[in-house]
Amino acid sequence: MTEREWRAEFVKRVTRKMVDSGLNQKELAKLANMSEATISRYLKGTRTPSISAVINISKVLNMSILELTWFGEMIK
Numbered sequence: 001m002t003e004r005e006w007r008a009e010f011v012k013r014v015t016r017k018m019v020d021s022g023l024n025q026k027e028l029a030k031l032a033n034m035s036e037a038t039i040s041r042y043l044k045g046t047r048t049p050s051i052s053a054v055i056n057i058s059k060v061l062n063m064s065i066l067e068l069t070w071f072g073e074m075i076k
Contacts, residue, residue: 008045013063032060
């Protein structure tokens with residue numbers, strides 16, 4: 001999987017969970033202790049999140065890192 005494909009899958013999973021949780025980008029940014037601009041770049045797929053960002057987002061969304069990333073698909 002390329003980095004671009006990874007970002008696209010990450011965006012899809014984060015967006016789906018945000019909708020299910022009723023969170024918008026501003027709320028996610030605040031809860032994850034990130035700027036709205038950073039969350040926006042992640043969700044546009046123009047920036048790859050660091051591992052610490054993935055961890056923070058996964059905590060806010062109540063997801064494991066494996067659920068949030070494609071790594072979970074690799075071990076199924």
